[in-house]
Amino acid sequence: MMHPIRRQRLFLVIFIVVAASLAVGLMTYALRDNINLFYPPSEIAAGDAPPGVRIRAGGMVVDGSVERASDSLFVRFLVTDGEAEVEVHYTGILPDLFAAGEAAVVTGELDKQGIFMASEVLAKHDENYTPPEVADAMNAAHERAKQSTDES
Amino acid sequence: MWQWFHRLGSPRWFYQASGKWLPWLAGITFVLLLIGLMWGLGFAPRDAKQGNSFRIIYIHVPASFLALAGYYVMAIAGAVGLIWKMKLADMVMKSAAPLGAALTFVALITGAIWGKPTWGTYWVWDARITSMLVLLFLYMGVMALQHSYTSVDAANRASAVLSLVGMVNIPIIYKSVDWWYTLHQPATIKFTEAPTMHPDMFHPLLVMIAGFYCFYALVLILNTRSEILHRERRSSWVKDIVLQNQR
Numbered sequence: 190m191m192h193p194i195r196r197q198r199l200f201l202v203i204f205i206v207v208a209a210s211l212a213v214g215l216m217t218y219a220l221r222d223n224i225n226l227f228y229p230p231s232e233i234a235a236g237d238a239p240p241g242v243r244i245r246a247g248g249m250v251v252d253g254s255v256e257r258a259s260d261s262l263f264v265r266f267l268v269t270d271g272e273a274e275v276e277v278h279y280t281g282i283l284p285d286l287f288a289a290g291e292a293a294v295v296t297g298e299l300d301k302q303g304i305f306m307a308s309e310v311l312a313k314h315d316e317n318y319t320p321p322e323v324a325d326a327m328n329a330a331h332e333r334a335k336q337s338t339d340e341s
Numbered sequence: 342m343w344q345w346f347h348r349l350g351s352p353r354w355f356y357q358a359s360g361k362w363l364p365w366l367a368g369i370t371f372v373l374l375l376i377g378l379m380w381g382l383g384f385a386p387r388d389a390k391q392g393n394s395f396r397i398i399y400i401h402v403p404a405s406f407l408a409l410a411g412y413y414v415m416a417i418a419g420a421v422g423l424i425w426k427m428k429l430a431d432m433v434m435k436s437a438a439p440l441g442a443a444l445t446f447v448a449l450i451t452g453a454i455w456g457k458p459t460w461g462t463y464w465v466w467d468a469r470i471t472s473m474l475v476l477l478f479l480y481m482g483v484m485a486l487q488h489s490y491t492s493v494d495a496a497n498r499a500s501a502v503l504s505l506v507g508m509v510n511i512p513i514i515y516k517s518v519d520w521w522y523t524l525h526q527p528a529t530i531k532f533t534e535a536p537t538m539h540p541d542m543f544h545p546l547l548v549m550i551a552g553f554y555c556f557y558a559l560v561l562i563l564n565t566r567s568e569i570l571h572r573e574r575r576s577s578w579v580k581d582i583v584l585q586n587q588r
Contacts, residue, residue: 195424198423199424201423202424206505206509209505209508214509221521224521226467226524229522247524284458284459284460284461286391286461294524311465312460314459314460316537317529318398318539319389319538319539320386320541321386323539325389
């Protein structure tokens with residue numbers, strides 16, 4: 190049997206941990222929208238994101254939507270979360286890992302037409318790591334599967 | 342029933358027993374880290390998208406693992422010290438703080454170095470990175486509290502309470518990438534699913550994680566031993582050791 194004084198101290202320790210968890214839990218719950226780094230395109234399309242304020246948007250860069258200007262660093266592309274798309278305009282250098290079909294996080298403002306005028310573009314890496322040969326083989330298999338469904 | 346527990350809490354017993362473990366632990370740590378580093382940096386294939394820059398994962402992920410696990414070590418040692426007034430537990434808590442702070446710092450720095458070529462920025466205030474910075478401040482808070490009291494007992498009590506309150510941050514760090522939209526990617530290694538990493542890249546990472554666990558244990562024991570000698574400097578067995586070494 191545990192000594193009564195020690196048992197009392199054990200309850201004190203449990204109380205500290207539970208009370209701290211509760212306090213921080215309620216705080217993060219209240220601040221949950223502010224803790225998100227970016228808005229997904231569906232929330233921007235639904236009008237949840239404020240226009241004219243510096244915000245971030247994040248999502249997948251739509252395949253084939255990236256258009257670069259030939260005479261400047263201007264680029265425009267669409268980001269999607271599978272539900273809605275947002276058009277992004279940006280002038281500047283893109284990170285190396287920026288590519289169609291990959292995720293990106295853009296910082297900037299929404300204009301009145303709902304176009305996102307970005308001042309910074311970050312690439313978001315996924316949790317997958319593959320050697321180049323394996324990635325090539327997977328892409329080749331994907332292409333073959335696509336071709337066979339197109340033919341049939 | 343509690344007798345073995347109280348024997349484990351004797352600084353003298355721990356000092357003598359850990360002296361026998363140290364050479365073995367040091368050897369295992371050295372071998373694991375050497376194999377892991379050579380395998381990960383030299384022989385593992387590069388990543389299809391990131392190229393060679395992904396190799397920083399072999400330092401970043403093990404350091405982050407131990408920064409988080411080490412916090413539990415510090416907080417549980419603090420709780421044991423609070424409840425049972427066990428001297429050794431207080432010494433372990435004090436020794437775990439600078440080690441955890443160093444590992445958290447390594448995780449933040451390697452993350453920043455990797456972030457620049459991968460994301461396009463060194464730093465972003467997302468939930469994962471910010472909560473990791475809070476972890477660094479918690480470790481530094483425990484270190485500061487340890488040095489701001491003249492009474493050892495008061496310092497131990499204060500830093501144990503801070504460790505316990507800060508424990509709430511650990512599950513937040515773990516789950517931050519799932520609960521909120523962050524720039525940091527979700528976990529690659531999960532307990533319930535297969536890792537989303539090719540086995541050729543994953544195996545050296547496992548060796549590095551095992552090596553970092555051993556490294557953590559080794560440095561924690563070394564820190565605790567020097568803390569034992571310092572706090573027990575007036576006891577006769579410590580004086581005997583010092584006299585033996587001088588001869």
